[in-house]
Amino acid sequence: GAVVSQHPSWVICKSGTSVKIECRSLDFQATTMFWYRQFPKQSLMLMATSNEGSKATYEQGVEKDKFLINHASLTLSTLTVTSAHPEDSSFYICSARGRRELSYEQYFGPGTRLTVT
């Protein structure tokens, strides 16, 4: 139980295009989802926190207009990288926090590797 999926697992796009990444909690409801970014050989950096039905809270230094987050349902959050540039190439990981019955545990998705050419 408590599985989080991400789609796609990897994507290559051209500079200037937009890319959407989906994060789904497959067998539980998640009122809160988190988006992280991981550079090679580095740790995870929290980008934003999204609560179902409300606007995402972005961390300092993260461009809201560039990284659009939508959390439309209790099982789905999306991250759209708009007008992508090579410096946006990274590994993006989401996590979903379960409700009380799951002890509010955070469960991580497998990540999406984005390469912008």
Next chain:
Amino acid sequence: AQSVTQLDSHVSVSEGTPVLLRCNYSSSYSPSLFWYVQHPNKGLQLLLKYTSAATLVKGINGFEAEFKKSETSFHLTKPSAHMSDAAEYFCVVSEYGRGSTLGRLYFGRGTQLTVWP
């Protein structure tokens, strides 16, 4: 403020020998501490967590960690390494106590464990 320092970016051991991955933390409160493992191109998996119930915490796959408040440490150990243990390990602190992941998670930079046959 919370922060985590993983003292070694890379640890190499021979199969069958003990593993020690070091982690020091800084927290304004009584922290929750976690160890996660990440295999290549996979999401993070929870190994164990400190909830204040016991200072020696046992996790999955034979791993354990000891919380030492006086040393502000939470080192991860395993008596005998297995080839399948080769992965990236992250020490994480939460701003909430009692093993909760309700709040934001702060990640260390990670330790890459290599296991030689």
